Amino acid sequence: MNLTEKKNLRRTCSGIGFAVFAAAALLYITSIFMSIISNAFNMNPLSATLEPIISSTASIVSIFIVGMLYCKLSSSDMTKLVPVSRVRMGLLVPLILIILTVSFVSSYMTDILLNNLSFIGITDKSSLNSDFSNGYIFILQIISVTIVPPLVEEFLFRGIILHKLLPYGSTFAIFVSSILFALLHGNIIQIPFAFLGALAMAFSVVKTHSLLPSIIAHFFINLVSVLLDTADYYGVSSGIQNTFYFILLFVIVLGGIMSAFFLSERKDFFNIKSNEYKFKECMGACFSSVGIIFSGISLILLTVVNTL
Numbered sequence: 001m002n003l004t005e006k007k008n009l010r011r012t013c014s015g016i017g018f019a020v021f022a023a024a025a026l027l028y029i030t031s032i033f034m035s036i037i038s039n040a041f042n043m044n045p046l047s048a049t050l051e052p053i054i055s056s057t058a059s060i061v062s063i064f065i066v067g068m069l070y071c072k073l074s075s076s077d078m079t080k081l082v083p084v085s086r087v088r089m090g091l092l093v094p095l096i097l098i099i100l101t102v103s104f105v106s107s108y109m110t111d112i113l114l115n116n117l118s119f120i121g122i123t124d125k126s127s128l129n130s131d132f133s134n135g136y137i138f139i140l141q142i143i144s145v146t147i148v149p150p151l152v153e154e155f156l157f158r159g160i161i162l163h164k165l166l167p168y169g170s171t172f173a174i175f176v177s178s179i180l181f182a183l184l185h186g187n188i189i190q191i192p193f194a195f196l197g198a199l200a201m202a203f204s205v206v207k208t209h210s211l212l213p214s215i216i217a218h219f220f221i222n223l224v225s226v227l228l229d230t231a232d233y234y235g236v237s238s239g240i241q242n243t244f245y246f247i248l249l250f251v252i253v254l255g256g257i258m259s260a261f262f263l264s265e266r267k268d269f270f271n272i273k274s275n276e277y278k279f280k281e282c283m284g285a286c287f288s289s290v291g292i293i294f295s296g297i298s299l300i301l302l303t304v305v306n307t308l
Helices: 003-040 044-073 089-120 135-168 170-184 190-208 212-233 238-264 279-286 290-307
Strands: none
Touching: 003 044, 003 135, 003 170, 003 279, 003 290, 044 135, 089 190, 089 212, 089 238, 135 170, 135 190, 135 212, 170 190, 170 279, 170 290, 190 212, 212 238
């Protein structure tokens, strides 16, 4: 990689870093602003109903709008950065099962880690404790947690960011986009499995040239989370919930393993083609860019604050 190429990569990564920081900042600012409006108009009794609306609106404003602005400012063709072409079922289903396997297994391992970390005061503060007292609230929760985040997050991270970095190497693009996606969560408990799940999602996009596998898998992961929260709200025993979860985990992992064997029969399917650029060179240029440094430090500090 010559000096001009490194300069171009730093410029690209710097823009991406500032875009991710802007998304994170607007995410919190929008949520706080809408909460203030809610309190100002004495709408506290409706807080459970407003919570998913606030979350959904914040996601749309912070992630989708920032992605649109980034494409505009970087003179990028959004249609090329956000591919949503159809994927054959013989490839779509196995990739979804592999993504789900990686995500659910890493989430399960994170839960085990969380049980140990709770002894030193580190707990999961990401749950919303939502009210599911009527169907209206449940529908809002489905929209704000299950539908909106997969669309806007895949749009920015596996769409725009991944494809802006792909010219410098698939491995590099998958790794960096996954790190930024994980850090955006701002929660030390969510970061590990968000990163591993993002790796699998980004891999599926590279292999299919479509966001469909990652969007569908992301949708299913969030849906399971909402269903478990709903069961918890209605007092379903932990034993029943654990049984449901382990059965689901077993089916998904079995399907994921079978899918991996099925796809491995395709020549070099799990190999990622490299290009002329070296991974270490690209990583060095990327993580020495101003935008990535600023965004990384900011998101890490936010994670620490949320953890304490």
